[in-house]
Amino acid sequence: MSALGSTQSAAQAHTPSGLKIPVLAVVGVGLIGGSFAAALRKAGAVGRVLGAGRRVQTLAQAQELGIIDEAVSLREAAERADLILVSAPVGAFPSIFAELGASLSDTALITDGGSTKQNVVEAARIGLGARIGQFVPAHPMAGSHESGPQAADANLYAGRRVMLTPLAENRPEDIVRVELAWRVCGARVIRLDPAGHDAVMAAISHLPHWIAALYMQHILQSADPAARLEMAGPGFRDFTRIAAGSPEMWRDIFLANRQAMLDELSSLRTVFDRAEQALQDGDATWLCDMLETSAEARRGWKGPAV
Amino acid sequence: MSALGSTQSAAQAHTPSGLKIPVLAVVGVGLIGGSFAAALRKAGAVGRVLGAGRRVQTLAQAQELGIIDEAVSLREAAERADLILVSAPVGAFPSIFAELGASLSDTALITDGGSTKQNVVEAARIGLGARIGQFVPAHPMAGSHESGPQAADANLYAGRRVMLTPLAENRPEDIVRVELAWRVCGARVIRLDPAGHDAVMAAISHLPHWIAALYMQHILQSADPAARLEMAGPGFRDFTRIAAGSPEMWRDIFLANRQAMLDELSSLRTVFDRAEQALQDGDATWLCDMLETSAEARRGWKGPAV
Numbered sequence: 001m002s003a004l005g006s007t008q009s010a011a012q013a014h015t016p017s018g019l020k021i022p023v024l025a026v027v028g029v030g031l032i033g034g035s036f037a038a039a040l041r042k043a044g045a046v047g048r049v050l051g052a053g054r055r056v057q058t059l060a061q062a063q064e065l066g067i068i069d070e071a072v073s074l075r076e077a078a079e080r081a082d083l084i085l086v087s088a089p090v091g092a093f094p095s096i097f098a099e100l101g102a103s104l105s106d107t108a109l110i111t112d113g114g115s116t117k118q119n120v121v122e123a124a125r126i127g128l129g130a131r132i133g134q135f136v137p138a139h140p141m142a143g144s145h146e147s148g149p150q151a152a153d154a155n156l157y158a159g160r161r162v163m164l165t166p167l168a169e170n171r172p173e174d175i176v177r178v179e180l181a182w183r184v185c186g187a188r189v190i191r192l193d194p195a196g197h198d199a200v201m202a203a204i205s206h207l208p209h210w211i212a213a214l215y216m217q218h219i220l221q222s223a224d225p226a227a228r229l230e231m232a233g234p235g236f237r238d239f240t241r242i243a244a245g246s247p248e249m250w251r252d253i254f255l256a257n258r259q260a261m262l263d264e265l266s267s268l269r270t271v272f273d274r275a276e277q278a279l280q281d282g283d284a285t286w287l288c289d290m291l292e293t294s295a296e297a298r299r300g301w302k303g304p305a306v
Numbered sequence: 307m308s309a310l311g312s313t314q315s316a317a318q319a320h321t322p323s324g325l326k327i328p329v330l331a332v333v334g335v336g337l338i339g340g341s342f343a344a345a346l347r348k349a350g351a352v353g354r355v356l357g358a359g360r361r362v363q364t365l366a367q368a369q370e371l372g373i374i375d376e377a378v379s380l381r382e383a384a385e386r387a388d389l390i391l392v393s394a395p396v397g398a399f400p401s402i403f404a405e406l407g408a409s410l411s412d413t414a415l416i417t418d419g420g421s422t423k424q425n426v427v428e429a430a431r432i433g434l435g436a437r438i439g440q441f442v443p444a445h446p447m448a449g450s451h452e453s454g455p456q457a458a459d460a461n462l463y464a465g466r467r468v469m470l471t472p473l474a475e476n477r478p479e480d481i482v483r484v485e486l487a488w489r490v491c492g493a494r495v496i497r498l499d500p501a502g503h504d505a506v507m508a509a510i511s512h513l514p515h516w517i518a519a520l521y522m523q524h525i526l527q528s529a530d531p532a533a534r535l536e537m538a539g540p541g542f543r544d545f546t547r548i549a550a551g552s553p554e555m556w557r558d559i560f561l562a563n564r565q566a567m568l569d570e571l572s573s574l575r576t577v578f579d580r581a582e583q584a585l586q587d588g589d590a591t592w593l594c595d596m597l598e599t600s601a602e603a604r605r606g607w608k609g610p611a612v
Contacts, residue, residue: 141539161537203528204538208545210581211517216600218570218577222509229603231467232510233447233610238544239514244604247597251590258585264524265582271524275516276571279564284557291553294522297535298550304539 017045019184025050025081027074027096029062032113032140033087034152037067039185042154052077053088062149078103083181087113091252093120097127097135104128110135111178115143115201115249116256117165117194133169136178138162139197140187147246158186165194202260207268209250210261212243323351325490331356331387333380333402335368338419338446339393340458343373345491348460358383359394368455384409389487393419397558399426403433403441410434416441417484421449421507421555422562423471423500439475442484444468445503446493453552464492471500508566513574515556516567518549 024040026033029051040046051059051068059071077084078100086096093114100110110128114120117137124135142160162182166175179189192200219228254261278286330346332339335357346352357365357374365377383390384406392402399420406416416434420426423443430441448466468488472481485495498506525534560567584592 141537143539143541161539163537200534200537203525204534204542207524208521208541211521212545213597213600214577214581215514215517215574216603217581217596218513218574219509220599220603221573221577225603228506228510229607231447231469231506232607233449233467235449235514235548236510237610238547239518240604240607241544242541243600245601247594247601250597251594254585254593255588255590258588261585262582265578265585267527268521268524271520271527272571272575275520275523276568279560279567279571282561282564284561287560288553288557290523291519291556293526294519294549295551295553297522297526297531298546301535301538301546304543 017043017180017184019043019045019180020047021045021083021181022047023050023081023083024048025052025072025077025084026068027052027077027084027086027100028088028113029053029059029068029152030087030148031146031151031153031156032142033085034062034065034067034149035142035154035156036085036087036113036140036185038152038154039157040181043184045181045184050077050081054092058149062152065149065152067149067152074099075103078108079105081105081108083178084108084110085113086110089246089249089252090114090116090120090256091248094123094127097124099127101128101131104131104134108134109174109178111138111181113138113140115139115205115253117163117197119256121165121167121194132167133171134174135167136170136175137165137167137194138178138182139165139201140182142187143245155186157182160187162187162189163197164189164191165197166191198257198260199263202257202264206253206257206261207264209242209245210254210265212240213250216240216243323349323486323490325349325351325486326353327351327389327487328353329356329387329389330354331358331378331383331390332374333358333383333390333392333406334394334419335359335365335374335455335458336393336453337457337459337462338448339391340368340371340373340455341448341460341462342391342393342419342446342491344458344460345463346487349490351487351490356383356387360398364455368458371455371458373455373458380405381409384414385411387411387414389484390414390416391419392416395552395555395558396420396422396426396562397554400429400433403430405433407434407437410437410440414440415480415484417444417487419444419446420562421445421511421559423469423503425562427471427473427500438473439477440480441473442476442481443471443473443500444484444488445471445507446488448493449551461492463488466493468493468495469503470495470497471503472497504563504566505569508563508570512559512563512567513570515548515551516560516571518546519556522546522549 024046026037037049049068050070050072051062052074053059062068125132140162142156182189330352332343343355355374356376356378357368358380359365368374431438446468448462488495
């Protein structure tokens with residue numbers, strides 16, 4: 001893909017990185033895709049922005065907001081784009097990769113915004129076939145409870161971490177080019193392997209969401225949910241914030257990362273059981289030690305990986 | 307207690323409520339006690355503020371900060387104060403009530419800032435004996451992860467909810483007077499019974515803290531805690547914020563509210579087990595329905611009870 005990482009002086013005038021993407025396509029024009037397009041446009045790194053997606057109305061909205069220049073089919077995106085970001089719900093990836101794979105130009109690169117990586121890579125292998133080397137998987141850690149094109153923000157990725165999980169089939173220069181695109185968005189890119197990525201994500205992202213959602217269920221199934229919710233304070237607010245996230249997106253994530261999630265739940269259960277026993281026994285020392293190490297770890301935490 | 311709710315015009319000039327407390331004592335001069343004293347002083351509702359507590363250094367600090375005028379023993383507080391706020395860790399309440407009960411003047415009223423109420427009332431009945439009617443229990447919902455005299459804030463209670471759980475032995479006018487003191491601090495006071503209070507608190511405050519602390523344990527016991535914490539993002543940040551709270555305070559709360567907590571944990575387990583089964587089965591419909599109702603409830607929540 002000659003256009004990415006170009007050294008033309010015209011491109012350099014716009015972006016110190018030298019990145020110029022004549023045609024960018026985003027599949028899914030919401031928070032992740034819309035922000036990617038907006039950030040690259042703001043940096044002067046893109047020519048034309050194509051948008052593809054299931055809903056005509058959402059694409060029209062993205063166009064009105066100036067996030068995309070043109071709504072296209074997946075086939076057109078595959079044929080015309082130099083770089084394609086797939087930022088749809090993970091469950092839709094198999095069919096998207098299949099459609100892209102059927103028409104993908106030789107020079108196009110694909111990256112994605114999926115929150116899980118092993119299953120995304122698997123879907124890409126099936127859909128893209130021999131073109132798998134053109135796909136450099138990524139996971140931008142820049143979620144929000146907001147969604148849709150109106151949530152798109154050119155600064156969303158500023159200082160945020162993007163995990164890149166390159167494949168053995170990727171050409172080194174293609175990895176560098178995709179990495180550069182994310183960096184031009186303002187992101188800090190780190191590389192790791194897909195399985196390691198998924199285990200870490202299950203622990204520090206997916207499990208908290210699972211627990212927050214189930215805790216809300218627990219409250220809803222209590223004797224008087226309204227009275228309880230009425231009394232809830234700032235601790236409840238923060239603890240449950242992530243439970244407001246997109247049900248479809250999280251369903252896909254949990255199913256996609258099922259084995260890692262089940263492993264997490266199994267060891268979490270051991271911790272819960274031990275603590276419940278201590279509470280039952282009135283074991284003040286155990287409880288205080290536990291609370292102490294947890295509080296210490298949380299206080300010592302350096303803040304979100306941004 | 308004639309001083310509370312006084313109608314003297316001098317007092318009225320300071321506080322529209324007419325509240326004048328010649329001598330206020332706070333037992334525990336940290337966030338809760340310090341803020342109570344500061345709020346009443348700001349409203350012009352107190353004459354002299356006495357401070358009692360275990361640590362000489364903390365009392366000295368509170369005096370330097372102008373939160374209290376004088377550090378005293380519990381006995382002096384009991385003899386001299388018109389209103390006493392007990393805002394120490396709940397585990398210290400039995401000995402505090404015993405000491406206060408031995409010297410309490412006929413006209414003094416006591417209220418408290420304890421996060422549980424049944425055990426506090428029990429401790430008060432033992433410690434205060436025949437003077438139990440002088441104690442009007444309260445729970446101000448104004449926690450913070452900050453603590454100590456330097457965290458005291460005259461505006462902490464502004465718009466916050468304070469749950470008052472009066473006793474059968476309280477004189478109606480004494481309940482009204484204690485309620486007025488909290489209202490002068492800016493709080494919105496609601497009344498309920500101690501057992502109902504504890505069940506609600508277990509569900510919406512204590513259980514989230516329990517889970518957040520155990521989740522941190524789970525991460526600390528994983529293969530590579532540092533790598534996981536390094537990757538954690540804004541979702542993790544909010545979900546675990548409350549785990550940084552005071553270990554001693556929370557140990558006391560969990561033990562004090564043990565039965566309500568065990569009841570909560572038992573029904574939470576049912577919810578967790580059902581969901582894990584759905585994940586194991588790859589039951590996308592069940593998962594999506596669950597996530598949908600949780601997200602809907604969280605989105606529809608009106609915000610913290612302030």
